[in-house]
């Protein structure tokens with residue numbers, strides 16, 4: 336990971352001006368108020384969280400954070416700001432999330448003093464069968480071809496979820512909510528270095544999708560570079576159309592027609608999505624998965640995300656071990672941290688999937704008694720050899736161990752308003768640039784979330800696995816937006832991208848806060864140890880600690896030197912009631928409050 340600081344500082348200055356314009360203020364860099372407003376925490380070297388009293392937004396995009404903050408400053412609530420932030424992300428981080436994708440939200444409604452979750456996950460078109468990814472040769476297509484084209488696209492859920500949040504809790508109209516994003520799409524935004532890097536990395540793949548390449552090309556050809564301006568007038572028009580006519584234009588009207596045509600007429604792996612699939616799409620309000628750890632109440636996302644239940648199982652196992660992880664990591668502590676993740680991952684792979692389609696023993700998996708039994712498998716001074724087998728949360732259940740590689744992409748944003756409403760949202764297209772397809776004339780990309788189903792739908796006994804593709808079903812996710820309460824009051828909200836590493840990333844940060852009592856930014860910056868029922872991945876400088884490494888290798892672990900795992904965006908409400916916002920230095924991120 337290397338970010339170019341001089342470039343970023345210049346960018347920060349440009350955006351400081353932009354922000355001042357947004358607020359109708361004259362920008363004066365020597366004004367201390369302005370420097371307090373523009374507390375950029377971006378990239379390595381940023382050590383402190385951003386502090387504010389009223390409201391806070393942290394996201395992976397300058398423009399999104401600023402637009403969200405602007406909503407809060409003008410009296411909008413966290414729900415309004417979240418909708419605006421997601422629309423802006425559709426424009427400025429189009430490869431990671433957007434209205435062509437899906438999201439999970441964990442929310443705190445301060446009026447009702449309750450946490451609820453919203454499942455805006457993409458859904459398999461009705462025509463999907465377990466052999467979705469079986470090619471004409473009768474074999475499951477390899478991953479690199481599964482990810483491209485209409486077949487990989489699920490029915491998008493993001494926009495329906497945003498409409499739900501706005502209708503039920505918002506104070507602004509859809510037309511107002513789309514406007515900041517539409518304006519940026521129309522006038523253009525500056526390509527950041529990470530954007531340019533991602534684009535370059537996917538450029539060859541995108542050559543299969545000329546419309547997509549065209550949108551992100553320089554006038555003379557080749558991918559946009561850092562510092563270039565990207566404009567997307569088609570997306571501006573799409574957003575304004577949604578603003579004027581409401582989301583039915585997307586799920587039932589002309590945009591739905593364009594989505595169906597794009598998916599089904601894709602040259603690359605055409606899909607089979609119908610107008611009825613789009614018309615039938617509904618976001619689902621669900622209860623959070625709730626667990627307790629040393630006095631904290633952790634509220635996470637239930638199925639079809641495996642995030643909340645896996646985290647609960649890991650934390651329960653750790654709590655039943657007794658000792659908290661104080662001070663610097665020791666080899667013995669890391670041994671526990673690694674194998675707790677391995678054990679939970681075996682259960683995740685075997686049992687977790689869309690519980691509206693298959694029975695998932697979540698209550699057992701998140702119970703203290705199951706965790707206590709499961710942690711009994713830990714061996715003193717010896718690492719478990721992976722893959723470990725799944726446990727048996729109820730008798731007679733067939734256990735399988737299907738794993739798949741999820742992408743390290745996606746985005747997370749967290750928002751708290753002055754009334755302490757909270758939104759913790761993880762949002763995705765799955766792979767960067769989703770399935771590669773830009774919806775005809777509409778300027779937004781479609782997801783490839785169907786690849787989160789098990790492509791090998793059956794286990795070795797020929798039984799369908801819980802996460803097999805099926806029409807109307809939602810693919811299993813790892814996304815783990817989280818809100819933490821203490822004595823019934825919210826104290827922390829966070830989440831991360833990172834595919835199936837998300838769960839371990841979130842666990843690391845929670846333990847750094849709960850047990851090691853680190854400041855929020857330090858808790859995010861600290862090197863992570865992530866295990867997914869395979870060799871553990873360890874970030875430097877921990878990986879380079881020779882003594883630790885030798886002790887762990889002595890226990891039988893093959894350590895992987897991992898680079899920049901996850902990108903956490905978090906807000907903490909501290910004991911004095913102040914908000915501390917922190918963005919992860921591993922990728923782009925900006926926390927701002929007022």
Ligand code: GLU
Pocket residue numbers: 741742743744745746763764765766784787811812813814831832833834835837
């Ligand atoms: N598709 C993944 C999931 O739902 C997220 C991908 C990512 O984080 O990059 O878990």
